[in-house]
Amino acid sequence: MRSLNRLALAAAFAAAGAAPLAAQSEIRLTGAGATFPYPIYSKWVLEYTKSRPQIEINYASIGSGGGIRQFTDRTVEFGATDGPMNDSQITAVRGNVLHIPTVLGAVVPIYVVPGVTQQLNFTPEVLAGIFLGQITNWNDSRIAAANPGVSLPNRDILVVHRSDGSGTTYIWTDYLSKVSPDWQRRVGKGTAVNWPVGLGGQGNPGVASTVQRTPGSIGYVELVYALQNRIAFGKVRNRSGAFVEASLASTTAAAASATFEPDTDFRVSITDAPGADAYPVASFTWLLIAKRMSNAGNARALLEWIWWAVHDGQRFTTPLGYAPLPRPVVQLIEARLKTVTVGSRPVLAADYTGRSR
Amino acid sequence: MTAGTPALPRASALRPPAAERWRELRIVSRGDRVYRVALTFLALLLPLLLFFIVGELVAGAWPALKRFGFGFLTSSTWDPVAGQFGALPLIFGTLYSSLVAMVIAVPLALGAAIFLTEFAPRWMRTPVGTLIELLAGVPSVIYGLWGMFVLIPLLRDVLWPVLRPALSWLPFFEGAFYGPSVLAGGTILAIMCLPYITAVSREVLAAVPASQREAALGLGATRWEAVWTVILPYGRTGIFGAIILGLGRALGETMAVTMLIGNRHELSLSLVQPGYTIAAAVANEFAEAASSLHLSALVLAGLVLFLITVAVNACARWLIWRVARGSAVGSAAI
Numbered sequence: 001m002r003s004l005n006r007l008a009l010a011a012a013f014a015a016a017g018a019a020p021l022a023a024q025s026e027i028r029l030t031g032a033g034a035t036f037p038y039p040i041y042s043k044w045v046l047e048y049t050k051s052r053p054q055i056e057i058n059y060a061s062i063g064s065g066g067g068i069r070q071f072t073d074r075t076v077e078f079g080a081t082d083g084p085m086n087d088s089q090i091t092a093v094r095g096n097v098l099h100i101p102t103v104l105g106a107v108v109p110i111y112v113v114p115g116v117t118q119q120l121n122f123t124p125e126v127l128a129g130i131f132l133g134q135i136t137n138w139n140d141s142r143i144a145a146a147n148p149g150v151s152l153p154n155r156d157i158l159v160v161h162r163s164d165g166s167g168t169t170y171i172w173t174d175y176l177s178k179v180s181p182d183w184q185r186r187v188g189k190g191t192a193v194n195w196p197v198g199l200g201g202q203g204n205p206g207v208a209s210t211v212q213r214t215p216g217s218i219g220y221v222e223l224v225y226a227l228q229n230r231i232a233f234g235k236v237r238n239r240s241g242a243f244v245e246a247s248l249a250s251t252t253a254a255a256a257s258a259t260f261e262p263d264t265d266f267r268v269s270i271t272d273a274p275g276a277d278a279y280p281v282a283s284f285t286w287l288l289i290a291k292r293m294s295n296a297g298n299a300r301a302l303l304e305w306i307w308w309a310v311h312d313g314q315r316f317t318t319p320l321g322y323a324p325l326p327r328p329v330v331q332l333i334e335a336r337l338k339t340v341t342v343g344s345r346p347v348l349a350a351d352y353t354g355r356s357r
Numbered sequence: 358m359t360a361g362t363p364a365l366p367r368a369s370a371l372r373p374p375a376a377e378r379w380r381e382l383r384i385v386s387r388g389d390r391v392y393r394v395a396l397t398f399l400a401l402l403l404p405l406l407l408f409f410i411v412g413e414l415v416a417g418a419w420p421a422l423k424r425f426g427f428g429f430l431t432s433s434t435w436d437p438v439a440g441q442f443g444a445l446p447l448i449f450g451t452l453y454s455s456l457v458a459m460v461i462a463v464p465l466a467l468g469a470a471i472f473l474t475e476f477a478p479r480w481m482r483t484p485v486g487t488l489i490e491l492l493a494g495v496p497s498v499i500y501g502l503w504g505m506f507v508l509i510p511l512l513r514d515v516l517w518p519v520l521r522p523a524l525s526w527l528p529f530f531e532g533a534f535y536g537p538s539v540l541a542g543g544t545i546l547a548i549m550c551l552p553y554i555t556a557v558s559r560e561v562l563a564a565v566p567a568s569q570r571e572a573a574l575g576l577g578a579t580r581w582e583a584v585w586t587v588i589l590p591y592g593r594t595g596i597f598g599a600i601i602l603g604l605g606r607a608l609g610e611t612m613a614v615t616m617l618i619g620n621r622h623e624l625s626l627s628l629v630q631p632g633y634t635i636a637a638a639v640a641n642e643f644a645e646a647a648s649s650l651h652l653s654a655l656v657l658a659g660l661v662l663f664l665i666t667v668a669v670n671a672c673a674r675w676l677i678w679r680v681a682r683g684s685a686v687g688s689a690a691i
Contacts, residue, residue, distance in 0.1 A: 063644030065652075083647070158535050163620030163637075165437075165645025187438065191645040194436035199537050199631040200620030202641065209505055214535050 027301045032060040033067020033080030036167050036222065037285045040103055041080065043316050044309045055301050064167050064191060071097070071288045077302055079288035082167020083174075083191060084267040096291050098340065099266040100306055100333055101284035103314075104323035106223040106251040107171045108233035108281070110208065113138050114215045115153050120234040121146040121243045124272075124280070127236070128180030130157055130218060132187075133197035138216065146237070153216075160210045160219035163200025165191040171283040172220045175271040179280075223251065224321035238280040239272050250279035251323035260332055282323070289340065296342045303337050303347050307354050310334075411663070418657035420650060429657060435622040435638075437646070442654035444661060446622045450539070450632035451662065454618060455607040457543025457628065458550055463600055465547070466554035473555075474562040475584055486559060493552035501616030504545045509536040509617065512544070517629070534629035535619075542618030542632065546610055550603035557602060561595030562588060594677050601673040608666055611636040635662040 031041075038061035045057045062070075064081035071079030072092050084099055109122055116138075123146045129135035135142060138152045162169045173189040187193050201207035204225040211219040212231070223246050226233050235243040244250050257275025258268065272280045287306060293299035310333050314324040325333070338348045415422075421429065425442060432443025469489060473482050513536045524530040565588050573583035589596070611634075619631020620641065635658045646652040 065645040065647045068647060086647075089647070156533065158533075163615060164641040165643075165647075167645075190438045191647055192437045192642050192651075194434065194438065194441075194622070198621070199535065200633075200641075201537070202615050202620070206616065210537060213505075213510065217535070 027055045027297055029055070029057045029077045029298060029302050029305070030060075030075075031058070031067075031078040031080060031287070032062050032070045032076045033288070034064045034082045034167055034285055035061040036082050036105055036224075037080060037103055037322070040317060040320050040322050043320060044305070044313045047313070047316065048305055048308055055305070057305065063165065064170075065165060067288065077289070077298060080286065081288060082283065082285050083170035084269075084286060085288070093290075098289050098291055098336060099286040100289060100310075100336065101255075101266050101325060101329060102287055102306075102309060103285060103317050103325065104251045104255055104270075104282055105167075105171065105285055106246045106254075106279055106282040106323065107168050107175075107220050108223050108226050108246045109218060109220050109236065110211050110226060110231050110233045111218040112211055112215055113153065114155065116150060118147070118150050119232065119245070120150065121237065122234050123237045124175075124179035128176050128183050131159055131161075131176060131196070131198070132180070132183060133159070146243075155216040158214055158217040159195070159198025160201050160207050160214070160217050161195050161198050162192075162207060162220075163202050166203075167191065167283075167285065168204065168220065168222050169193065171271065171281060174269050174283070175281045178269070178272045223247075223323075227321055236280055238276075238278055239274050240276045240278075242276060244277065244279045246279045246281070248318055248321070248323040250277055251282045252326050254278035254280065254282040255284065255323075255329055256326035260329070262332075262335075264332060264336075266332075266336070291340060292344075293340060293342050293347070296347070299340065299342050299347045303340055304354070307334070307337055307348070307352070311354055411660075414656060414660040414663060418653055418660045421653035421657040424650065425654075425657075429654070430661070433622065433624055437642070437648070437651045440648065440650050442651070442657075444635070444654075444658050446624050447633055447635045447638050447658055448661060448665070449624055450618070451608060451634040451636070451665065454539050454543045454546060454614065454632060454634055455604055457539060458546035458607045459600065459604060461544060461547035462550045462554055462603060466551050466599075466603070467558055467596065469551075469555045470558035470562055471584055471589075473559055475580065475588070486556070489555050490552050492548065493556075497549065497610060497613040498616075500545050500549055500613040504541060504613060504617040508544060509541050512536070512541060528626045529628050531627040532625075532630050535631075537617055537619035537631055538629050539618060539625075539632040540628040542614045542634075543628070545613050545617050546607045549610060549613065550606050553606055554599045554603040557599035558592075558596050561592040561599065564595070565591050593680060597673065597677055597680070601670065604669060605666060608662070608669065609636055611640045615641060635659070635665075 038059070041059045041061075045059060049055050049057060059080070064083055067076075067079040067081050068085055068089055070076045072089065082105070085093075085097065090097060109127065111120065113120070120143075123142070126135060126140075126142050126146060129140075129142060136157055137154060138157055139154045144150070144152055170189060170191045173183075173187065173193050176187070177184040177189045187196065199210070201210040201219065204221045207219040208221050208225065208229065208231055211217045221231065221233075223233075225231070226246075233246065235245045237243050253275050254270050254273040257273045257278045258270040260266070260268065266284065266286065268284075270282055270284065273282065289302065289306070293302075310325060310330050314330075317324040338346060338350060338352065340347050421442060425432070429442065429444055430448065431445055432441075433445045434441045434443045435446070436442075473486050477485065513534055517534050521530070521534075569587050569591055570583055573587040574580070578586065614634050615637035618633060618637060620633050620637060621631035622633055622638075623631070625632065639655050639659050639662075642651070643655055646655060
C-alpha cells in the first residue's frame with residue numbers, strides 16, 4: 001500500500017512536469033486551484049522559499065473546480081477553492097480532506113446610473129429583486145427607500161453577471177441565497193448558475209467594462225478588483241441593519257463575527273455575518289489538504305508552509321488587497337493543522353509554534 | 358538494336374536478368390522501405406488523432422448523454438445548480454452568429470477579391486491583398502478587446518440610434534440594445550473570416566484562364582458582365598470552398614465571441630439581444646465546473662459542436678460535388 005502511494009506520488013510529480021525525484025533533502029509540493037488567491041499564494045511561495053531553498057512549491061491557478069478535481073484525483077498535494085467542497089465531493093475523497101482558510105475576499109455591487117453621483121445603498125431585498133428581474137427600473141420605490149435624498153432616474157436596469165464559472169459568483173449567489181428565499185428556490189448558489197436576467201461578461205474585467213460602458217447597468221466584482229481599478233461600488237445593508245462599505249477591515253470583521261464550532265472544518269459560509277461592522281458579501285478562500293497524508297517529509301513541509309502563511313504570511317495580504325484572517329480563526333486553524341497525520345501519528349507536535357526552525 | 362541479328366536472341370534472354378535487377382533494386386533500397394513505413398505512419402497518425410479525440414469526447418460526454426439523451430439538443434434550460442442541461446440556445450447561437458457573420462463577410466470578401474483580381478491597378482493588388490491577409494494574424498483576444506472598446510460603442514451609440522426607427526419593427530431588431538449581442542459577435546466573426554474568404558477567392562479568381570475572360574469580352578460583355586456571368590460561375594466551386602473555410606472558422610471561434618456576444622442561454626431571433634455559442638460556453642464554464650455532470654454536459658456540447666462542423670463540411674462537399682462535376686477551378690483549395 002505504501003509503495004503504491006509512493007508510486008502515485010511519483011506520478012503526481014511526473015504529471016506536474018517536475019524533474020525526476022531528486023535528492024531526499026529536496027521537497028517539491030504542487031498545488032492547483034482557485035485563481036482569486038493566486039497573487040497572494042505566489043507571494044507566499046516566493047517569500048517562504050527564499051530562505052528555504054530546499055523546498056519548491058508550485059501552484060497552478062486553474063480555477064476552483066479544477067482544484068477540487070485534481071485534489072480528488074490526488075495529482076496535487078494541495079488544492080485551493082473559493083467555494084467549499086460539497087458533501088458528495090467529500091464522499092469522493094472518503095472524507096480525507098481539511099479546508100484551511102487562508103485569506104478573505106469580498107464581492108461588491110458596481111453600477112452606473114446616469115445623474116447619480118452619490119454612493120448608493122443596497123438592501124438585501126433590492127439586490128435579490130434586481131438580480132431576479134423583479135426590480136427592473138432604477139426609480140423603483142424599494143431602491144429609493146434605501147437612498148433618501150438621491151434622485152433616481154426612470155431608467156431600465158441591466159444586470160451584468162459573470163459568464164465564466166467563478167468563485168466570485170459563488171460568493172454572490174451564496175449571499176443572495178441566504179437573504180432571499182425566492183433566490184434560494186429559483187436559482188441557488190454555485191460557481192455558475194442559471195441567471196434569471198442579464199448578460200454575461202467574462203471575468204472581473206468583462207463585467208466591469210460592460211457595466212462602465214452601459215448606462216443603467218449593475219454588476220458585481222471582487223473587492224480587490226474594484227479597489228485596484230478605482231471602481232466605485234455601493235454599500236450593502238448587513239444583518240444588524242447598518243449600510244456597510246466593503247473594505248478589508250469590514251471583510252475581516254465578517255469573519256470575526258461568524259461563529260465556529262471548536263472542531264469546525266471551516267466549510268462555513270460567512271456571508272450575511274451578524275457583526276455590526278461586518279460586510280455581508282464576504283467569504284474565505286480555502287486550501288484543501290488531506291487529513292491523512294502518506295509522505296512524512298512532504299506533509300511536514302506543506303503544513304509548516306501553511307502555518308507560516310496564516311501567521312507571518314498574513315502581513316502580505318493587505319498590500320495585495322486581501323483581507324487578513326481574524327485572530328480567533330487563526331487559532332482554530334492551528335488546532336486543525338495539528339490533527340493532520342501520517343501513519344496515524346500527528347505531523348506537527350502539540351506544542352508546535354512555528355518558531356522551532 | 359539497329360541491324361544486330363545476334364541481338365535478337367539476347368533480347369529475349371533479357372527477361373530474367375531484368376526481373377533479377379528489379380528484385381535487386383528492391384532489396385538494396387531498404388532505406389526506401391523504412392521511408393515508406395515512416396510516411397505511412399505519419400499519414401495515419403492524423404486520422405488516428407481524430408479518432409482519439411472523438412473517442413475521448415464520447416467517453417467524457419457519456420454520463421450527460423445517458424442522463425439527457427436527445428433532450429440535450431431540444432431543451433433550453435442550462436442550470437448547473439439543479440444539474441439540468443439543455444444546449445438548444447447554444448446550438449442555435451452558434452449557427453445564428455455564424456450565419457450573421459457569413460451574411461456580412463461573404464459580400465465584402467467577394468467584392469474585395471473581385472476588385473483585387475479584376476479591377477485594381479497592378480501596383481495596388483499585392484499591398485492591399487497582403488493587408489487583408491494580415492487580418493488573419495491578429496489574435497482573437499485583440500479582436501475581442503477592439504470589439505468591446507470600439508465596435509460595441511459604434512454599433513450602440515452611432516448606428517443603432519439611426520437604424521432603430523427604421524428597423525425596430527422587424528423581429529431581428531426587437532428589444533433594447535445594450536451592446537453585447539449576436540450582432541456584435543457576428544460582426545466580429547465576419548471580420549475574422551474576411552481574410553480567409555478573400556485570400557482563397559482571390560486565388561480562385563486569379564486561376565480562371567485568361568481565355569474565358571477574353572472570350573466574354575470578345576462577345577461584347579462589359580467587364581462587370583464578364584465577372585458576373587463568366588468568371589464567378591467558372592470559379593464557383595473554389596469560392597464556395599472559401600466560404601466554407603470561413604464558416605469553419607466562425608463556428609469554432611471562442612475568445613472574441615464570448616467577449617462580445619453577451620453569454621446568455623436564451624433563444625431569440627433578435628440580433629440586438631445577447632446570445633451564446635457552444636465554444637464560448639465550454640471555454641467559460643470548463644475551469645470551474647464543479648460537478649461531474651456539469652463537466653460531462655460541457656464535453657457533450659463540445660461533441661455536438663464537432664458534429665455540427667463535420668455536418669457543415671459534409672454538406673459543403675456534397676454541394677460542391679453536385680455543382681461542380683468537372684468544371685472545377687480551384688476546387689483543390691478546399
